[in-house]
Amino acid sequence: MLRFPESKPEPKIVVLGSSGLIGSAVTAALARRPVRLRAVARRRTAIPAVRAGEVEVRSADLTDPERLREVVADADVLFHLVKDSAGWRTAEEDPGCERVTVGVLRNLVEVLRSRRSAGPPPLVLHSGAASQAGVLDEPADGSQPDRPGSVYDRHKLAAERLLMAATAEGVLRGISLRLPTVYGPDPAPDVPDLGVISTMIRRALNGAELPLWHSGIVRRDLLHVADVAAAFMSALDHADALVGGHWVIGSGQGWDLADAFERVAATVAEHTGSDPVPVRRVLPPAHTPITDFASLTVDPAAFRTITGWEPRLPFAEGLRHTVAVMHRRAVAGTKKVPVAEGKQMYGTEASEIYDVVYTLRGKDYAAESKQIAELVRARNPRASSLLDVACGTGGHLVYFDELFGEAEGLELSGEMLEIGRERLPGIPMHQGDMREFDLGRRFDVVVCMFASISHVGSEEEMARTVRRFAAHLNPGGVVAIDPWWFPDNFIDGYVSSDVLTPDERTIARISHAWREGDQSKMDVHYVVASAEGGARHFQERYQYQLFSREQYENALRAAGFTVEYIEGVQYGPGLFVGVLQGEGE
Ligand SMILES: C[S@@+](CC[C@H](N)C(=O)[O-])C[C@H]1O[C@@H](n2cnc3c(N)ncnc32)[C@H](O)[C@@H]1O
Structure with a gap:
């Protein structure tokens, strides 16, 4: 377990990049712990529903060094999960993404160097990419030399090297978890994840065919975001043994992308009741990096040996969860609620x-x-x-x-x-x-x-x-x-009322409970309102035996x-x- 000085039993943990797919899953996992948590992202981060400690949410442009300094000032632990909003896909054309992937970490090292005398160096957990090692014939296990094959991977590697250099210098204690292809439901209804699996799910939910760029067999290690969040929690708990290293995590299984897409189409069809959309082989866009055509599987044994972490969700099950959530959101977004x-x-x-x-x-x-x-x-x-x-x-x-x-x-x-x-x-x-x-x-x-x-x-x-x-x-x-x-202690006619503001919504809940023989009944009226969605009312009647x-x-x-x-x-x-x-x- 990570230990902190006696006088500070609850560590201050700051998540940088808390609104993305991985950031929001890590934020939700941390919120279940008795910590003081600050979630920071350019977009608004949804406050996790389950929280055991203090949770503060801030919006900030983390490429601004002053804002960065402010939000990390009192951190004992930092999660560096910032990602350029364009993601890996446009990294080839967009040199600006260097500012996010490498620049924020560079600024972070500077900020932490300047507060060096303030106490023990903070722990920094960073999300790297398993693909930094380049095209491999065998599973990536973290021991192969790095040969990044795309601009995105070069940026990820440069950021990781900065982290390790700062660790050697004693400015911080860095751990990099190199991730494979991560998937999961879009982090929020209005924040699409740009990953390949949820992009395909969204297409299939809209009835569109799934374009497969590869002519041959391309295998990928597909890891559900809940397993990624659990890996970050394990890294936090075993930090002393991991600091100064990069650790490859993954399911340990390879999925042929053609099979994965077929599975997406079939799983979406189970939810919508329509026929599965077709998977069609198409020519890839020009300038597609070579790594897009390379297989990448992962052997996470080194990380597992130290932390005991094991992925819990096989792809078929993780996909079912992901599709269920995205389907429900799609239906809720279009339905008129009477x-x-x-x-x-x-x-x-x-x-x-x-x-x-x-x-x-x-x-x-x-x-x-x-x-x-x-x-x-x-x-x-x-x-x-x-x-x-x-x-x-x-x-x-x-x-x-x-x-x-x-x-x-x-x-x-x-x-x-x-x-x-x-x-x-x-x-x-x-x-x-x-x-x-x-x-x-x-x-x-x-x-x-x-x-x-x-x-x-x-x-x-x-x-x-x-x-x-x-x-x-x-x-x-x-x-x-x-x-x-x-x-004998039920109050007949009891009325209760609350107005709650969990996020951008305001929720009013008013209940009235009464007795009918050996039963009690309760009518609960809800009004849920937001700037964009307006106000809607619904009610439920609950029955409780006395x-x-x-x-x-x-x-x-x-x-x-x-x-x-x-x-x-x-x-x-x-x-x-x-x-x-x-x-x-
Ligand atoms: C007040 S909620 C409590 C949920 C949860 N245990 C909690 O503490 O938040 C009551 C739950 O009982 C479930 N429930 C009602 N009748 C049930 C039944 N016959 N079998 C299983 N669950 C039932 C309801 O669907 C509802 O989720």
Whole structure:
């Protein structure tokens, strides 16, 4: 682990270039850590929905040395992920991109040299390109001499050399991660990623054919951006062993681009319901660099040996996530949303804003997850796998995965699930109904958070649900259920209101809850407004069963659990914790 002086327990981390594909994924991964984070880019960076520490977002032209000096002044760690907005494609014609790729790093070294006496040299993590090594017959493993074959690769190499020279001089502690072909959903609806895979997905979503420039077989190592962000987190955690070096990362697999494009066409077709668009071989544009015709695969063994990092998303799965997100955004961008009466719970519009609404209303997913882990460990110290039932968009799952080493989710709403899967690729999230699911395996812990269990329709259904929890637990397994209010502490007629500004949007949420027999209902009205999109209104009606404390306890005992009720924890109504005696059914 990276260590910092006692007086500064939370390091100041600055991400330069936080709005691009890699920058936004790294920013989101860092925001889940208890750090003080500053995200800086020329464009506006979306504030990550899940954040465990302080997050500050700044817009700045980083080619301006004064602005650069300002934003890095107090940094303990820097991520240098700036990329010319034209990307690698126009580097051949555009010498101006040197100013971004090399110039910003050159200025950064100068700035850090001038603050040298201020403390230990900051750590600088840099994104290089695996293609810097040039055309190779074998996989790039970081040991081959560099023979950059394009202007872009020469710039990347020049920047990396500046970084290493400054490391030798003691100005900073540099690490370069050389990346292969990275893909993932466009970082924001209005910020297209210029990479080859998302360009092809966008074309296929528009029904256009996919142009393949290569006549022969060109193999590429295709790495999902979530795996890239995880590699940067591993580099941060193992910095001492990596400083002063360049490390090649990749999936270790080569994909023939023709096959990859066919796979793009087929995956898009699965989402749109249309026939797959054709992949057509075409003549490449003039001045295409030779490296565009060269195969490049990667052997990341050296990095893996030090950090333990492994890519989690095979291409077919990463592609499915990417297409799902881009398809949903494309549909949302064109759809007229009618004002609806009593709509389905957790539908598209509510799911879209779920994370920002609850995070800004003060729900602390990090703290809640930690508390659950402590309660579980007190009863089962070796618990190492967890299932989050009704996991929603995975707000807790991201923390449970870290706290327990293995976490999976189950969720009924396809819309909530899609957002969760987008955010947490690599964490299995299954679609299913908690009253009747069967995942064919057992866990050490099953949790059901944020009153989700009260969405079932009767006491009998609740008892059935708790039996499903038992059936998914190992002997001695722990269940934690975060209930809805009991009949005697539910406030009939309760109204709550919030106006939230997570980003360029303003969101008003007004709810009214009332009692109907042994049920409570809640109507929630949302108005979402932005300068460009105007204001729109939608509403959802939620139904929660009002179970008494005894009803929960009886259901747990009948399913084979010991029962404890812990008052005043989590968001309000307390928590039931049970330990399974013997085997679940
Ligand atoms: C209040 S949200 C909680 C989500 C998440 N656990 C959290 O804490 O943010 C309730 C969730 O329960 C899910 N849900 C409702 N009925 C369900 C069922 N029968 N099976 C599985 N999930 C269900 C909803 O779709 C929704 O995502």
